[in-house]
Amino acid sequence: MDNKGVWILAEQSGGRILRISHELLTRGRTLADKRAADLTAVVFGNNINEGDLNELIERGADRVLAMEAAGLEHFLPEPYSACLMKLIGEYRPEIMIAGATSAGRTLMPLVAVKATTGLTADCTGLDIEEGTGNLLQTRPAIGGNIMATIKTPRHRPQMATVRPHSTKPAIRAPGRKGQVVRLKADPSLLASRVKRVDFVKSAEEHGxxxxxxxxxxxxxxxxxxxxxxxxxxxxxxxxxxxxxxxxxxxxxxxxxxxxxxxxxxxxxxxxxxxxxxxxxxxxxxxxxxxxxxxxxxxxxxxxxxxxxxxxxxxxxxxxxxxxxxxxxxxxxx
Amino acid sequence: MRIIVPMKQVPETNAVRMDETTGTMIREGVEAIINPLDLYAIELAIRLREARGGEVVAVSMGPPKTISALKEAIAMGCDSAALISDRSFAGADTWATSYVISAAIRRIGDYQLIICGERATDGDTGQVGPGIAAWLDLPVASYIGKLESIDEKSCRVHRLVEDGYEILDVALPAVLTVVKEVADPRLPTLRGKQKAKKTDVPTWGPRELDVKPEYLGLEGSPTRVVKIFKPKVARQCQKFTATDEAGVKQAVEGLVKFLAGKDLI
CATH class of the missing domain: 3.40.50.1220 (TPP-binding domain)
Structure with missing residues (x-):
């Protein structure tokens, strides 16, 4: 298994990076340091705010892969999973973490099946096992009555979703350097049998x-x-x-x-x-x-x-x- | 229209007891029920059948006793059911589970919709529904709170997300995972129960399904549970009694002091 590097899936809405992305950077940075590896933030969208992408670097990413197309403006399972599969195949990360959000909890199981690898839902704790370097994924189950620690010993990338708000957003270090790569998504990746026709925003300020x-x-x-x-x-x-x-x-x-x-x-x-x-x-x-x-x-x-x-x-x-x-x-x- | 509902039998949550020393769940004597979140999927499927004709097939993977959950689904109004059960399936994680269920769905064939509950109340992952979509190469729409309309080729659904509802058009066949507000589940009727008694539910194992042995059960699962433990329990509840005006004042002062101490206000 020559996979290398820790990836987090950043999320955006209307081209602006969402808070969950910064929380995932906290998790990802710790894991990357323990593995002596680079931390990459992957994000899909369209016309994503340049300053926000740079902020991902300032908050701990070594590299940002921003894949863009009109068809990636909103989360759609097929194009998002096709694009993520393409990037995983090309760069072969060792660990892939996403938020346990409505998008992350839908996208990750699709990718886990397609990439033939394990996925642990809704983790509250992530760590690296000494010796093996495996990702230890701890999550509540049975309504929070038990905690289980799970690993993916033989398949890569090791994948997990992490509960929003289970960690603090990574602190911003202005001037921190890294590489922001903007990629155009190939049209062949954008086919979708699900079409988003409208959005009804909830009246409340906070969900x-x-x-x-x-x-x-x-x-x-x-x-x-x-x-x-x-x-x-x-x-x-x-x-x-x-x-x-x-x-x-x-x-x-x-x-x-x-x-x-x-x-x-x-x-x-x-x-x-x-x-x-x-x-x-x-x-x-x-x-x-x-x-x-x-x-x-x-x-x-x-x-x-x-x-x-x-x-x-x-x-x-x-x-x-x-x-x-x-x-x-x-x-x- | 043929609709397939993959479902799971789970322990009744109210009755879950934990073994204090091992930190594992005591399953003995705990009633097994249909995963409460699957009832919404079953109800939506039955309503669509009632409105448009066709049939609803329930499938479930689990030990032989899972048959009682499938019989209950028939008593609610499903037309038929199949049990996916074999020792070689035991210990499957969500990857291997969605693999075997998708093989059963292929065997049933000729489906337009697969409707799943959002997640099961024991495993709590919500990964099997999208996993099935991946194995069958079907479009998926998750967290569906409303099915607005449906015809032969597509359906329009409302997907509950963090800040509102996405309105989606989904080409059929497709996988939907649904949440509680999609439909209020009915209870099994007496007639339904009689029908369930008479309906033969076949059991499918590796011989009946087109599956690779190396993808099955614990051995075929990419993930491994390495440790199970009890979460840190019972917080130290600092209690105030606020049954009169002075008590209320004191309690609120105590609370505000606590919150300020934790930097929460």
Whole structure:
């Protein structure tokens, strides 16, 4: 196996590089250093911002491969996998990491099958095994109840997707040098049987996936109109609004807000669980959050098991006082 | 129109218990159910069949007891089912699993749609659906929250992504992976249960499927699980009781102090 180098898949939207790319550079840099190898950021798109590509170098990449074409402007599984396969075949990387995003989690399994190699989903930890140099991929399974460490001993590249927000973005070192290579995608790679005809942007400023802070409500919110009680907290914390299954099934919030087994898995820096009892299904979607704050009237609620701070009380009493206090703290801070 | 639904039997999540010393899951005595996220795929398939005719075939790879999950799928309204089961398939990762399932789909043949749940609640990878598309060289659309329209040649779907919905036209045949909001699953009916009892579900192994032995099971899997352990559990919950005004004030002050200490505000 003469494959060499660590690759990360950078993602862009509208030609601007997304934050997940910088998080992957943190992961990739550590692995590349341990392997004494170069770190390459690969990105597909169209008219990608030059400064953003250079920023990938400044944040730790030794080389950027930016493959561009009109057909690569938005993620489409076939052209993206064809282009990535072409680059993997040409450069033969040893490790390939992507974000566990809607694009990464679709693209990587396609490429793993086509490249005849292993892929580990949703990793929270990546390391290099001493001696063998194999990639050790650690991920939660069974709703976060166990952790498994997985490796791909005989196939290359070793592939993994990494949960967004599971690491900090790499720090920018202005003036750091590297090579930015812009490539034109060959038209033969761009065939797609899926066509993107439209995009409906969600009304919220933050989706659950890219928020540092999530304010989640459970059945304790009692009715949809009570959401206005927590809205100021969402704004004050620049947070995304999440919900337990109960809240979505009752129609108080739409499905994209749902956190848990049949909704989204999130790991923000800070998670507020307000009136969330903490069913095992809900915990499965949020227990890897860095810090958890729970407010619930029931002192025995399961949510307190995974909380760093628990307030036994009514969210309608606690939240307004908290909002007031945060405003004061902001003014003085 | 023939629709194939690959599905999985998983342990009931509520009942999952962990062996404290080994860190592995205790499977004994745990009820096995259809992966809850596959129910949305089954429901969408049945609705399409009801609206347009054709048939829905459920397939599942697993030990022989998986037959109960396939029978339940028939009780919900699937027309037929096939069990993919053999010792040589055991221990397969998502690469080897999607390989064998795609071989079963080839054997069924003449399909227009393959509908999968987004992921299984035990393995949690979401890799088998796109993997099947790769093996069969089919277009794939993942995280589908709505199927807007469909005809012989294509379907229009809404794909849930981080900041909204992509509206996609997908040429058929194709693989879709669906999320909860695509359809609200029905319960099996009594008539369905009777039908399931009478329906013969064949078991396919390496002899029935066109598969390479070196691609099967644990040996054929590129990945290896090297260690399983319990995550660091039970955080030290700093608890406040806020049942009166003074309590609320004290709790909020404690919380704000904690958040400030962690640089979170």
């Amino acid at each position: 659950l996936a890219d928020a540092d802070v999530i304010v989640a409500v459970g059945r304790g919110i009692k009715k949809g109109e009570n959401l206005k009680v927590v809205q100021p907290l969402v704004s004050a914390m620049d947070a995304a609004l999440g919900a337990s299954r109960d809240v979505v099934d009752r129609g108080w919030l739409s499905y994209p807000h749902q956190i848990g087994l049949s909704g989204k898995t999130v790991s923000p820096k800070l998670y507020f669980a307000l009136g969330v009892s903490g069913s095992i299904q809900h915990l499965a979607g949020m227990q890897t959050s860095e810090t958890v704050v729970a407010v619930n009237t029931d002192p025995e609620a399961q949510i307190f098991r995974v909380a760093d701070v628990g307030i036994v009380g009514n969210l309608f009493d606690v939240v307004p006082v908290l909002i007031e206090k945060l405003k004061q703290a902001k003014k003085t801070g």
